Amino acid sequence: MIEFRNVSKTFNNGGSAVEALKDINLTIQDGDIYGIIGFSGAGKSTLLRTINALETPSSGSVLVDGEDINRLSKQRLREKRKNIGMIFQQFNLLETKTVYDNVALPLKLNRVPSKEIKKRVDEILKYVELEDKKKVYPSKLSGGQKQRVGIARALATNPSILLSDESTSALDPKTTGAILKLLKKINRELGITIILITHEMNVIQEICNHVAVMENGRIVEKGEVIEIFGSPKENITKNFVKTVINDSVPEILVNGIKSEKRFNKVLRLKFLDSESTDSVLSGVNKKYDVETNILFANISEIQDRVLGIIIIQIIGAESEVAGAESYFAEHNVGCRQIFLD
Ligand SMILES: Nc1ncnc2c1ncn2[C@@H]1O[C@H](COP(=O)(O)OP(=O)(O)OP(=O)(O)O)[C@@H](O)[C@H]1O
Numbered sequence: 001m002i003e004f005r006n007v008s009k010t011f012n013n014g015g016s017a018v019e020a021l022k023d024i025n026l027t028i029q030d031g032d033i034y035g036i037i038g039f040s041g042a043g044k045s046t047l048l049r050t051i052n053a054l055e056t057p058s059s060g061s062v063l064v065d066g067e068d069i070n071r072l073s074k075q076r077l078r079e080k081r082k083n084i085g086m087i088f089q090q091f092n093l094l095e096t097k098t099v100y101d102n103v104a105l106p107l108k109l110n111r112v113p114s115k116e117i118k119k120r121v122d123e124i125l126k127y128v129e130l131e132d133k134k135k136v137y138p139s140k141l142s143g144g145q146k147q148r149v150g151i152a153r154a155l156a157t158n159p160s161i162l163l164s165d166e167s168t169s170a171l172d173p174k175t176t177g178a179i180l181k182l183l184k185k186i187n188r189e190l191g192i193t194i195i196l197i198t199h200e201m202n203v204i205q206e207i208c209n210h211v212a213v214m215e216n217g218r219i220v221e222k223g224e225v226i227e228i229f230g231s232p233k234e235n236i237t238k239n240f241v242k243t244v245i246n247d248s249v250p251e252i253l254v255n256g257i258k259s260e261k262r263f264n265k266v267l268r269l270k271f272l273d274s275e276s277t278d279s280v281l282s283g284v285n286k287k288y289d290v291e292t293n294i295l296f297a298n299i300s301e302i303q304d305r306v307l308g309i310i311i312i313q314i315i316g317a318e319s320e321v322a323g324a325e326s327y328f329a330e331h332n333v334g335c336r337q338i339f340l341d
Pocket residue numbers: 011012013018019020038039040041042043044045046047199
């Protein structure tokens with residue numbers, strides 16, 4: 001478990017103070033894939049780097065498995081860091097060393113016997129599907145292959161935590177997908193906790209269970225990914241979610257909706273793991289004297305769960321519409337009125 005307790009960090013930038021982290025409180029459970037999203041300069045990398053003590057908080061504490069990472073002896077910190085692997089956007093490979101030697105490096109630094117090194121490097125290169133690239137230099141590899149080497153190097157010391165700082169940002173969408181799949185496999189099969197920084201919501205959707213949204217050094221919203229996607233609260237979060245589920249009423253329909261003379265409302269419905277959105281809608285139409293027009297519909301898969309967002313215009317007498325709204329609530333459908341401007 002990783003716990004941030006009231007963590008703040010102020011940098012001194014040539015006389016002016018930059019508050020990179022402001023009173024961060026966050027708990028990351030073992031086995032989780034925790035995403036941290038935010039714009040450039042939000043403080044994401046600084047936050048990540050406090051986990052392995054590459055940055056020291058100005059105040060507050062970071063506990064890794066119950067131990068304050070900034071209160072360890074040098075020897076203990078070295079051991080602790082073996083348990084925390086890290087991967088980067090620019091891969092950070094040594095260009096003058098082969099794939100094998102890049103992956104072997106952390107083991108050599110930890111004075112692991114060479115026989116053991118060979119066994120471990122072979123094993124881990126096989127795991128990331130690069131056993132045939134052992135003797136190749138990084139300049140001969142594609143971006144995706146380079147990141148696989150980065151991942152193999154990060155896993156060489158058998159860590160239980162993997163920190164990923166924009167590890168897919170330099171890759172094309174297809175390669176990004178393959179790397180995210182590999183990270184998910186590492187999490188599931190090896191039980192490694194992953195903390196992943198990104199500025200892309202589709203990366204969060206793809207593999208994270210939890211997400212924290214950072215803005216100006218603060219965590220402004222956090223929670224389960226499916227909850228945040230279904231009901232984002234802060235504006236910044238809403239905008240990030242919109243990049244993957246653009247749940248707005250199409251412009252072309254707006255005039256028609258507004259010209260409706262009968263009593264009506266525009267409702268945003270949220271279905272979570274619902275068997276059938278159809279049955280709820282037809283149920284409402286049977287039970288209440290209302291007309292429902294679908295203006296927008298989206299079904300997203302998020303970590304084996306299903307999130308449906310549907311926007312409808314519902315038309316009928318006020319009491320019938322109110323009845324329909326309570327029907328939605330009774331069937332565990334989130335329901336919120338939308339006002340068109
Ligand atoms: N070593 C440093 N010295 C001074 N200021 C720093 C240092 N590292 C980060 N900062 C400042 O702290 C703030 C947060 O930076 P950080 O790198 O954590 O943001 P980020 O969210 O990772 O951004 P990006 O998406 O661009 O990587 C920025 O204003 C940055 O300029």
